[in-house]
Amino acid sequence: MACIFWFAWYDINVLEASHLFSNLTQGIAPPAHYVIQGKEYNMGYYLADGIYPKWSTLVQTIHDPRGPKKKIFAMKQEACRKDVECAFGVLQSRFAIVAEPARFWHKHILHDIMTTCIIMHNMIIADERDVTASIEDHMETPTSEVEMVLDENTRFQQFLSRHRGIRDKDAHIAL
16 A cells, blocks of 8 residues: 655745655655556655646646546545645644744654654543543554665666656656
């Protein structure tokens, strides 16, 4: 299953300058394997508005869905977008640091901030939960295997290939 996120930025320059796709281009992003219309894909994708470029990793909203499949897709995509917006809204209302601009934070610091806020939010929810309610078993996320490449030229070529794959307009259209 692919990882799905929603872009809320309105400036393409932010996308171009962002480190959002750096893990994909470095080959260290979490695995995402799925098949659409018989074609296999191995990169997660992000839900985006129509102002974003037609990259294979950006799935844009269908503004005027025609036909049952497109209508269902648009409905599911809108539901995912609302879920993500709601989740960030909850974190922003609870933790002021999440509501502040993050442009000047380092990526690893942002990761730590978000992880900490999510953990604290879950602890608050667990504390408020009915003590007699059952708690589901915690499932660990499988770790991906890292393949070491000793040849720097091969590693660089793989990086370029992944970078081109992210911006693949044909793959975007196929998706």
